Amino acid sequence: ILNVEQSPQSLHVQEGDSTNFTCSFPSSNFYALHWYRWETAKSPEALFVMTLNGDEKKKGRISATLNTKEGYSYLYIKGSQPEDSATYLCAFHEDDKIIFGKGTRLHILP
């Protein structure tokens, strides 16, 4: 059974502070790693699709890195804002399987 671990499970961050969290995945049979943002009462939306070791992707204040050799990805948020409050999911693609982590629930404190 493949495991995708995300940590921490929950995180409270002061508005304006920067933060990061982790997704760990099996380092064999890697095809792609996806990050999704899931706001309450909405549908999950894709943030990044990462495929190459050493990949770094950025969208505004949010960025992600990928290490396929050791099996982890970091998501960084710079200068947190209230609209960043959401659950962040990572999903590991191995061939035809997509395995999701439990997510990191981010709360931005005013």
Add this chain to the structure above:
Amino acid sequence: EADIYQTPRYLVIGTGKKITLECSQTMGHDKMYWYQQDPGMELHLIHYSYGVNSTEKGDLSSESTVSRIRTEHFPLTLESARPSHTSQYLCASSDVRAGPTGELFFGEGSRLTVL
């Protein structure tokens, strides 16, 4: 903006009832999925489809069934609902031509409560 829709968003029903959760997408995606999520847990794949007349069981065993008669429509049916079926059900689609790099487009979910 994703064009994938689920109905109903919320459903409370009694034990033994038959229910169908609807999922439709207008993006022409061949691949569609049903995920089940319990509070605090991962999304678990229960069904997927590569296209019309294709249905496959996912990693999590489920008593539900699915059908794919049209590309845009992927309904999920429970013949006799039980309290253990209480959960959130998320439908998603992706472009099969994109392979593993193709992002999933999700509906807003159907939250089912069986009394």
